[in-house]
Amino acid sequence: MAFKNILKILSLICMTVSAIFLLDIFVGIIYNERYSEFLEYDALFFSSNLFVWLFLRKHELNLKIKDSILVVNLLWILLGIAGAIPLVLYTHISFSSGFFESISGFTTTGATVYTNIEDLPHMILFHRSLMHWLGGLGVIVLGVGLLSMINPTGSLSLFKAESTGVQLEKLTPKIKDTAVSLWLVYFVLTLLDILLLKFFGMNWFDAVNHAFSTVSTGGFSTKNNSMGYFISQDGIIWTTTIFMMLSGINFLAHLKLYHKDFSGYKTEEVRWYLIIFLVLSLALTFVHIDTTGDSFYDALKNSSFTIASVMTTTGFATIDYGTWSHLAIAIVFIGLLMGGNAGSTAGGIKIIRHVIIFKTLSSELKRIIHPNTIISVFVDGVKQKERILSSTFGFFMLFMITVAVVTVYIYARGYDAMSAISGAFALVGNIGPGFSLVGPADNFAFFSDFDKIFFSIAMIIGRLECYTVFVLLSSSFWKKF
Numbered sequence: 001m002a003f004k005n006i007l008k009i010l011s012l013i014c015m016t017v018s019a020i021f022l023l024d025i026f027v028g029i030i031y032n033e034r035y036s037e038f039l040e041y042d043a044l045f046f047s048s049n050l051f052v053w054l055f056l057r058k059h060e061l062n063l064k065i066k067d068s069i070l071v072v073n074l075l076w077i078l079l080g081i082a083g084a085i086p087l088v089l090y091t092h093i094s095f096s097s098g099f100f101e102s103i104s105g106f107t108t109t110g111a112t113v114y115t116n117i118e119d120l121p122h123m124i125l126f127h128r129s130l131m132h133w134l135g136g137l138g139v140i141v142l143g144v145g146l147l148s149m150i151n152p153t154g155s156l157s158l159f160k161a162e163s164t165g166v167q168l169e170k171l172t173p174k175i176k177d178t179a180v181s182l183w184l185v186y187f188v189l190t191l192l193d194i195l196l197l198k199f200f201g202m203n204w205f206d207a208v209n210h211a212f213s214t215v216s217t218g219g220f221s222t223k224n225n226s227m228g229y230f231i232s233q234d235g236i237i238w239t240t241t242i243f244m245m246l247s248g249i250n251f252l253a254h255l256k257l258y259h260k261d262f263s264g265y266k267t268e269e270v271r272w273y274l275i276i277f278l279v280l281s282l283a284l285t286f287v288h289i290d291t292t293g294d295s296f297y298d299a300l301k302n303s304s305f306t307i308a309s310v311m312t313t314t315g316f317a318t319i320d321y322g323t324w325s326h327l328a329i330a331i332v333f334i335g336l337l338m339g340g341n342a343g344s345t346a347g348g349i350k351i352i353r354h355v356i357i358f359k360t361l362s363s364e365l366k367r368i369i370h371p372n373t374i375i376s377v378f379v380d381g382v383k384q385k386e387r388i389l390s391s392t393f394g395f396f397m398l399f400m401i402t403v404a405v406v407t408v409y410i411y412a413r414g415y416d417a418m419s420a421i422s423g424a425f426a427l428v429g430n431i432g433p434g435f436s437l438v439g440p441a442d443n444f445a446f447f448s449d450f451d452k453i454f455f456s457i458a459m460i461i462g463r464l465e466c467y468t469v470f471v472l473l474s475s476s477f478w479k480k481f
Contacts, residue, residue: 004059005067010075011052017082018046023130024086028123035123037089045082066477072468076460079106083131090124096449103456105131107463108345110219110315110432113445113452117224122205128220129212135463136216136345137186137251178255185254186345190215193243200235214243217345219315219432226440227305227316237301237318241308245277248312248340267380269341269352273311276351280335281307284321287328310335313347315432317440329435336425336434347430347462349399355379356392391467398466403428406458413451427455428462 021042028035083102088095097113104111105128114120193211198204206222213220223229230236246254253264264270284303288294294302302318309316310332321332339348356379363375377384406424411417415437422434433440444452461469471477 002064002067002070004056005061005063006071006074007052008056008059008061009063009067009071010078011049011056013075014049014078014082015046015053017079017134018042018049020130020134021045021082021086021127024123024127027126028121031122033121033123038086038123041085041089069468069471069477072464073460073472076103076106076463079103079131079135080456080460083127086127087124090121094449096452097445100444100452100456101128102131103459104432105218105220106135107430107459108132108135108216108218108313108347109427109430109459109463110213111426111438111455111459112220112443115443115445117222125209125222126205129209129218129222132216132218132220133190133212136218136247137182181255181258182251185251185258186215189243189246189254193239196239196243197236200239201233202230202236210240211243213316214240214314215247215345217244217247217312217314217340217347219309221316226318228318231302231318234301237305240316241305244308244312244314244316247314248273248308248344248346250341250343251345252343253341268355269379272355273338273341273351276335276338277304277307277311280311280331284328284331287325287331291324291328306332307335310431311338311346311348312340312344313429313431315426315440317433320439320441322435322439322441333422333435336422336429336431339429349396349429352379353392353396356384356389357396360389360393395466398470399428399462402458402461402466406455409454424458427458430459430462 021038025035025039025042027033028038080099080103083105084095084098087093087098087101091098091114093101093113100111101113103109110132117125190211193214194204194207197207197210202210209220209222210227212218219226221227221229227237227240249270250264250267253267253270256262256264281300281304284307285296285299288299288303289296292299302321305316305318306321308314321328337349338354339350340346342350342352356377359377359379363377366375367373377389403424406427407420410420410423415423418435419437422436423438424434426432426434426438433442437446438444444455447455
């Protein structure tokens with residue numbers, strides 16, 4: 001029964017993704033590129049999933065949380081394979097490299113194996129950006145809208161398995177309506193970004209690709225120098241900075257704004273998100289001025305862009321901040337540790353978890369001084385349950401353990417400590433570039449095929465926020481499955 005549930009859901013979502021892949025072929029037609037192989041592959045991908053769905057069409061879904069967890073894990077692997085094959089066909093990279101690039105795309109990590117991006121066909125450049133855009137808000141949220149017509153209870157279960165953040169919040173009576181509304185907000189933000197980038201000087205192709213990467217907080221670019229290619233066009237740089245920051249805010253806040261409710265922007269998480277961004281941006285600005293001698297405006301422009309990029313885990317770069325100074329690297333590294341808001345497209349630890357962790361530690365210190373006092377943790381005036389506190393600390397430990405394992409692995413492979421540590425945070429936090437050998441001016445092409453598969457797993461763990469993957473290691477998960 002569970003096996004049929006999983007197959008039916010996967011086939012439905014994969015058919016949807018396959019249909020969306022037709023946009024890649026449309027780009028190939030526009031630019032007069034060889035698209036026949038892509039079309040044949042996509043037809044095979046769609047028809048094989050259609051066959052499975054038709055075979056199980058009369059099967060009544062009864063989706064449980066265990067089924068949902070398996071669906072989510074298997075889906076990311078299937079998407080990695082599905083997205084990799086066009087890359088292998090058209091750029092002749094190894095499958096492991098294609099899988100790494102595809103997982104990096106769908107998880108919105110933005111780490112790449114390509115050394116000369118500008119030589120890639122337009123169809124493949126768009127394919128990379130499209131994977132970002134689909135993965136940004138979660139392919140599962142897209143699936144929720146489709147699955148709700150089959151099994152409303154099951155769609156809620158699936159949304160819980162994929163959704164990021166501390167708690168699941170619904171604004172509409174049906175989870176399907178919330179998912180569709182979120183996608184509408186996502187689409188509107190993307191469209192606005194495209195129009196503004198075009199207005200400030202990008203061509204349509206670059207504007208679409210960079211908007212897809214920005215709103216998804218992914219980081220794939222159509223240029224070898226990333227956003228550094230547009231360094232002299234201030235409107236493009238500031239637009240991208242603003243939209244990275246907007247995309248790092250909980251999308252439910254944007255959805256509330258549509259209903260003329262500004263409360264989503266008045267939370268402690270958003271307040272600290274903006275405070276940290278401003279403090280780190282100004283600190284990096286003055287370090288930048290001291291190091292390079294640039295004007296205050298230019299230093300502020302590049303520093304704000306850099307902090308927005310690492311905090312929201314987008315991974316764009318205007319200049320190689322790894323060459324500024326050790327102090328600059330330290331400031332950027334702090335931003336790298338922050339993450340965006342829960343419920344945003346950003347990865348990382350998330351600001352709300354930092355707020356909860358520091359408030360919990362503060363309450364424990366007070367409890368030491370006043371042992372008989374009952375001290376609770378409040379966020380936005382709401383008392384946090386013990387389950388939320390333990391879940392937050394549990395995630396933080398799992399995140400750091402995963403980072404430690406990846407760090408040790410990279411270091412044991414013979415690479416320097418800075419590359420190992422920053423690379424691990426960049427992969428697990430879905431950030432993209434780190435420092436040293438994996439800095440913003442470099443890529444992941446030099447790693448071995450096995451390394452890339454290992455890193456792909458690390459990116460999936462980070463994208464699914466650890467619990468969804470690590471629960472598979474529990475023997476109790478598989479009992480009475």
